[in-house]
């Protein structure tokens with residue numbers, strides 16, 4: 001028997017713990033609580049990425065699964081200095097409750113940061129600060145989607161956004177990705193079929209997660225024309241807009257929006273540090289004021305302290321001057337991953353060649369199911385995210401998302417070699 005077998009957790013571990021927990025509870029006479037949970041909770045799905053991170057915790061597994069930034073990109077010394085200065089000079093406000101929509105100084109700086117994505121002519125009333133962009137996505141889903149609403153999503157798309165939207169029970173309409181971003185003919189066809197009922201399109205047009213593709217300027221203009229013709233909203237997730245390392249990033253959709261149709265969201269997780277949990281929304285004041293009302297019920301406001309630090313990091317140019325370093329690190333790691341895929345993956349596989357972001361999306365032979373293969377990959381010491389979780393209909397069973405931002409270069413090479421050997425063995 002494999003010496004690791006008994007100690008190595010598998011993807012079934014949490015289910016096993018669940019069952020034994022239930023039995024133990026029964027034995028010691030504790031009551032069953034599940035029946036008290038709301039209907040909404042029943043629709044909740046645990047994020048497979050989070051589960052995976054738990055499985056790989058403290059083990060010698062090369063994780064190509066998560067989406068963690070490379071810690072060497074965190075401007076640690078600058079953050080230290082800024083935090084110290086704030087504690088000396090502005091501590092009373094930084095440690096106090098603040099406005100629900102965000103700290104005024106921070107919003108002023110967000111206007112200047114957003115301008116780097118082409119977004120101009122916005123004022124503080126167009127901005128809303130959130131606890132990471134995940135909170136923005138969750139709140140937008142609650143603000144905009146009623147059960148049964150028609151919502152278009154890319155195939156594949158960001159699974160935590162999908163999961164947040166799933167709670168609202170929409171009717172998802174899938175739009176395939178091409179090398180140029182979402183297939184716009186298909187989007188138009190979907191919109192036409194709903195006869196004016198398509199409510200919104202959630203899209204990640206720049207360095208898409210997980211697809212790794214970026215929509216060009218012409219595509220962006222056409223997307224907005226379609227949205228206008230068929231009168232639906234566009235939720236633009238620009239998490240990687242500052243992280244394009246081959247050439248210049250096209251302007252955000254919001255920058256091209258002349259109708260107030262685009263609700264934009266972005267994050268400090270990839271350009272400063274995810275531990276700050278800072279994201280922001282740019283939208284029309286009607287949307288912002290509803291978000292404000294909603295956030296009062298959720299967490300009152302985003303932590304003041306991190307907002308003051310981030311505001312100062314923009315004001316001092318720390319974030320802006322860090323961009324070239326971050327982009328260079330990820331470009332090099334992207335190249336290592338692409339070279340390794342070329343060297344080790346079977347010829348039947350194909351993969352994206354991202355110009356930015358943190359992920360490569362690979363498609364393997366139709367004969368293989370990457371969900372089933374994962375257990376064996378973990379046993380061999382490498383983790384990835386099976387692609388099905390990025391599809392609203394759980395298709396894409398022969399796809400996988402591979403992260404290149406976090407593992408050191410030698411681990412990227414080794415991880416891809418192990419995975420390539422496993423794939424070849426299975427063919």
Ligand SMILES: Cc1ncc(COP(=O)(O)O)c(C=O)c1O
Pocket residue numbers: 067131132133134135158204209237239266267268269274278279
């Ligand atoms: C496309 C996309 N949107 C949103 C997020 C959420 O990021 P955060 O909540 O850290 O801002 C992520 C995180 O990986 C992402 O990839």
